[in-house]
Amino acid sequence: QVQLQESGPGLVKPSGTLSLTCAVSGTSIRSNNWWSWVRQPPGKGLEWIGEIHHSGSTNYSPSLKSRLTISLDKSNNQFSLKLNSVTAADTAQYYCARELSPSGYNFFDYWGQGALVTVSS
Amino acid sequence: DIQMTQSPSSLSASVGDRVTITCRASQRIANYLNWYQQKPGQAPNLLVYAASSLQSGVPSRFSGSGSGTHFTLTISSLQPEDFGDYFCQQSYGTPYTFGQGTKLESK
Numbered sequence: 003q004v005q006l007q008e009s010g011p012g013l014v015k016p017s018g019t020l021s022l023t024c025a026v027s028g029t030s031i032r033s034n035n036w037w038s039w040v041r042q043p044p045g046k047g048l049e050w051i052g053e054i055h056h057s058g059s060t061n062y063s064p065s066l067k068s069r070l071t072i073s074l075d076k077s078n079n080q081f082s083l084k085l086n087s088v089t090a091a092d093t094a095q096y097y098c099a100r101e102l103s104p105s106g107y108n109f110f111d112y113w114g115q116g117a118l119v120t121v122s123s
Numbered sequence: 124d125i126q127m128t129q130s131p132s133s134l135s136a137s138v139g140d141r142v143t144i145t146c147r148a149s150q151r152i153a154n155y156l157n158w159y160q161q162k163p164g165q166a167p168n169l170l171v172y173a174a175s176s177l178q179s180g181v182p183s184r185f186s187g188s189g190s191g192t193h194f195t196l197t198i199s200s201l202q203p204e205d206f207g208d209y210f211c212q213q214s215y216g217t218p219y220t221f222g223q224g225t226k227l228e229s230k
């Protein structure tokens with residue numbers, strides 16, 4: 003069974019760097035999938051952050067691109083998110099998700115349980 | 124970016140009701156449209172992909188339709204476990220974007 007688990011600090015200071023890791027089990031991160039990050043501010047909707055392919059190719063949200071790095075750690079079957087220069091607006095529940103694309107239709111079929119990150123001094 | 128607009132933003136319904144949620148895209152996206160359900164404190168759960176394909180394990184009372192810019196999610200007979208938030212998402216191209224959500228509550 004595919005499982006994803008986010009981990010990382012729950013509190014980050016303003017202007018600091020938000021770092022999260024998503025550990026994947028039940029499938030290999032080397033499989034022909036994209037792996038995404040999605041966030042949700044408290045009480046609000048979902049925002050796609052970016053994605054990485056097993057080949058290392060990435061796509062980022064234009065609104066976050068200048069501050070964002072998503073990377074793969076194939077040896078540990080996980081992928082990571084780094085968002086720098088954070089502000090209170092980056093406070094959110096952060097989800098990692100597997101992106102499946104059978105026949106060209108992409109969708110998020112497995113999600114982590116989410117990690118709440120608060121930006122505050 | 125492609126803007127996704129859901130209506131209504133909130134909806135009150137009773138068990139057994141037929142419920143329809145609408146999602147409109149700011150440009151044509153063919154059938155690159157997914158629907159998710161989210162319950163409090165949980166991650167979103169995929170219901171429908173490619174506008175009308177039911178994800179494995181999702182009850183058949185859920186159905187999706189539409190193409191181009193107009194899409195609907197229908198619950199044929201609302202069950203107690205169906206209350207929660209619903210989001211549409213376009214996968215036509217990155218950046219992927221979601222609708223603002225529809226909160227389905229018990230009347």
